[in-house]
Amino acid sequence: MDFRFSLEDERFRTELLLFLKSDTPQPMPFPGNMTDEQEWKLTTVIRRKLAEKGWLTMNWPKSYGGQDASSIRSLIFNEEMSYHLIPGRDVFGSRMLGPTLMIYGSEEQKEEFLPPISEGRVQWCQGYSEPESGSDLASLRTQAEDMGDHYLVNGGKVWTSMAHKADWMMLLARTNPTAPKHRGISFFLLDMRTHGIEIKPIINMAGRHEFNQIFFDNVRIPKDKLVGEEGQGWYVAVTLLDFERSGIDYAAQAKRLLDDLTGYVIKAQEAGNHRLSKWWINDLLAKLYIDTEVAKLISYRTAWLQSQHIVPTKEASMSKVFGSETFQKVAAAGLKILGLYAPLTSDDDHSALSGYVQECWRYSFMNTIAAGTSEIQRNIIANRGLKLPRN
């Protein structure tokens, strides 16, 4: 057993940190202190730089413009990017779609779609969820009808993150309404400029425009944009959900917030702040320090299993549940620590930490829902992981 990273991995971490220092804004503005547009602009700029370094798709094979990086290397990359609040990574394209196309895509599809992803030139979005199909994704109703030389799509999607900035969508639609529900679904690549797509913004609880509702009105998809076989879409999509799930993002975000809070408290204590010198503040921070350590270790173990080519089903769910819930706990604790100052937003003269803690807290309700709710993850841990009988 050895809890250390290899020397080469540590060297990579150092290189990455130096890059972040020289090539990203220092200090990185808190997300709440940028407008949606400013954040998007920064995303595209940094994404290009990451692509130049080859880091954007480091997990891809060299033959597709990747670096054949191990899951441990990806873990380090994601840990530092999340910890330092750096925008620019490409969850949909590089982490999900790329690896899927490598398995299921045609040669033409790989040629057309992989290079723009590794070069950081394209934004993808994920068109899965529908108003009536969230956790029960396989019940989705958006229809793609075979019209001979193309498919005709009608219906709609919801919660589609970044659709308003996306060039392409990975779309799940029903091609066979009479087949059993998992078998009637197909996986498409949809050009977002196609006629008949309407995008309606949905403002999230943090006051941001990130996700959207989408309406399809007779949208045409050329036949060659079907991935895998017709009716195989569910299985294509599920493969994709299993890629790159160490959960380190949640753990690193939690750790970052906790470190910021601890720094804030230490400064206040040094300045003689009576309230922040009370034992319960230290106690709260110390307990969360342990929690963030657990979150980190579960993620490390998940990534390590992947590096040994073991599929970490239970571990991936554990790190997602525990990491996202730890972030939620740290954010709520942050409000407690700031006390009466906690609700003040960045534009108030008295705001603490630029209103960043309340912003994090508002966001903290997101990750226990997105990408499989905590309840669904616990079902997976119990059923697939612990082999308890299914309900």
Add this chain to the structure above:
Amino acid sequence: MDLSFTDTQKMLVTEARQFLKSTWGTSMVRKLAEDTKDYSNDLWIAMAELGWMGIVFPQEYGGTGGNLIDLCALVEEMGRHLVPGPFCSSIGLVGLTLLKEADNETRSLMIPKLASGQITATLAVTEETGGLAPEDIETICVRKNDHYILNGIKLFVPDAQNVDYILIAARTGSKPTNISLFLAPTGSDGIDIRAHKTMSFDAQGELRLVNTQLPLSSLIGEFNNGWPLVDRALQLGTMLKCAEMLGGAEIILDKTIEHLQERVQFGRPIGTFQALQHHCANMAIDVEGCRYLTYQAAWSLSQGFNSRKEVSMAKAWVNEAYNRICTLSHQCHGAIGFTMEHDLQLYTRRARVQEQSFGETQFHVEILTKNIGSLRRGSL
């Protein structure tokens, strides 16, 4: 023993709920937020017409002579509907303090107007430390000939930007508890009020006092001995804050149950999943705890008993329980609960602000450690 409302109280609750349902909704809470207002004059007038501001005042002052449990029940309904405005501040913090402590002249001048909703008021205690102990008060008041002069900065003053009068707690002597109370019209020279900008749509503000001159008649209660008045007002305010939060907790549970019955996934209402049923059962236990700790505090205060323990137990519990309820409700709602469009976040955000006002959890826990049997003072 009787752990229920009287028939009159039940009627009051039913009427209040019907009235608020028909005249006030979350769409209006949102509209106020958009207009960066935190108070609706129309609603205030309508509430006054129903006699709500007079509910705890004696008839001789134009009130209806009710008790603190009546007031608690009413505030609970207001909490359910996120009613804005300086109701608790005017009535609970200032009105009841004046009724008990002001001289006859001030009383007959102020109470009838407060009881009819004609004027509004609040209490300013907290400062930079955010603490609720007399030591936290640094705003200073000195007497100069025939008036008082105040200097200092108050923060997080509830409803500061929406009231006509402020009852100011200021330091008048060197002993920690040498605090006195002064009643000042907010329009006075040397008073500057700025609204805080918060993540919720609640109203709280900063009060700057720069050489503010007040007449001798502005003193409420005894000079240098105002802390017991502040302490009592804070206890009342804390109980009312709990009532407001209880109302929120109840409606969140109701709405969650509704959602679980209506939302279908995997071919059945999601309310059939035991994971979610247990969430709701836990929320229901928390609501029950909020309810009876709050009512117990209201009852104890209404009896004139020493209620420090009851009030602190209530706030310490409600702070945590209400936030647990909101978090579980988000979990039960899925993505829809993470949108601005949905009402849940209005309550969730408010809950975190309410948690901090009138004493955070640990503040009340500390009070309890000093009031439970003969617990030894722990070392640090």
